Amino acid sequence: MLKKSTAVMLMVIGLLGGSLLTFAYTGYSGGTGSEAGEGLLASLAGNVSQRDDMKKIQTAMELIEGQYYKDVDRTKLVDGAINGMMGALDDPYSSYMGKETAAQFEESIEGSFSGIGAEVxxxxxxxxxxxxxxxxxxxxxxxxxxxxxxxxxxxxxEGLDLNDAVSxxxxxxxxxxxxxxxxxxxxxxxxxxxxxxxIDLETVTAHMEKDGVGVITITQFSLNTADRFKEELAKLEKQNMKGLVIDVRNNPGGVLSVVIDIAQQFVPKGKTIVQVEDKNQKREKEVSKGSNKPYPVTVLMNKGSASASEILAGALQQSAGATLIGENSFGKGTVQTSYDKQMGDGSLLKITIAKWLTPNGTWIHKKGIAPDVVVSQPEYFSVAPLSKEKPLKYNMNNTDVKNAQIMLKGLGYNPGREDGYFDKTTEEAVKGFQKKAGMTANGVINTETAGKLEANLVESIRNPKNDTQLKRGIEQIRKEMAASASNSK
Structure with missing residues (x-):
């Protein structure tokens, strides 16, 4: 595993660059070391058409440097040319990182980093x-x-290179x-x-629910995730776990070898975990060397579950009999490898080299994986924040009022309607909330009231008691545990 490849895999989550987390696929026959670059140079030297192409690029560089009305930075021209080539691929997961951006990855992977914590x-x-x-x-x-x-x-x-936008x-x-x-x-x-x-780099957390139902949450598939997963799984099994919920909601993916390592703890030996297909349509299957578990497993996923999360969901569903619960996943079915040594100056190219398929040969790209049991979160989990440009009050009718009504209902204050019209019932619901929050109960949603509404809503969303998908996953496990116990009698 190349160090900078690792950086590409991990640092996107801090919104420090790139696109979806990179996979390192060691079975790729195209090569990921210096021989790949050397092979390219050799082919250029022996192909007249390619030599003409290179001459054309060089001529454009010389004309710009010689004729443009201002002095130009040659490094910017080179970077711009490479970015143009990557853009011509029309692939959001293939990108170029200049020396500075690649260095940020290098620095960040060595320790903690800061950001807003989103995958882009x-x-x-x-x-x-x-x-x-x-x-x-x-x-x-x-x-x-x-x-x-x-x-x-x-x-x-708008229109910015992704790395510039991320900066x-x-x-x-x-x-x-x-x-x-x-x-x-x-x-x-x-x-x-x-x-x-x-950004918290802890990728695995676990806890035990009553009746022996274990829950393991994986936030991303980093280099140490498989080891951490094994540790937490062993702890739960020592507590006589009888069923497991694996939560990969809002997990953007990660390292391919890591998700394979986790999957084969549940997929029976010899069964397929994932297939990888190169540009020549040559497929290679990754089969499990592990064994299945004696207890049922469910996987929670949503539209933020992408890449490696989808590999795990597909493998456990199709090869281990796990039940998928939640929402349709994101739909990212390609594999990337990063090249830094070939560039020679600290910059880096990340290129899509293959696509991956589920055990039964399905390519889920831009489609995602459908859950076995569809479960949505309550409406207030996805309500938009209030604009706060002006107070909301009686007789107003707009989208902000509608969102406020959804918030109030989610917090237990019945506004009587959710159509955006601020009537007297809505006003009474606002007064009830204000009184409980220790504010002046005037029924007007000003900046202070709006802020309190949103803060209380976040607390409610983060409370596991309100997590409909998690509760349904635990319910499913208990159902399967009961069926298993009945069959064993």
Missing amino acids: ASENGKVVIVTPIKGSPAEKAGLRAQDIILSVNGASL KIRGPKGSEAKIKIQRASSTDSLEYTIVRDD
């Missing part, structure tokens, strides 16, 4: 959130998968990022003020 990709010139990382400032603020980031602190991201989003711990986003469910843009923080 570039789609049609727009910066799109793949998923906010669990427990990150982005998640706590309410950013969601598929949100389009329009601007940061007033600076538009505007990242910043030191404690600094504020005013992020304006466009959400499919909202006609108006939304603005969030997010305080950047250190």
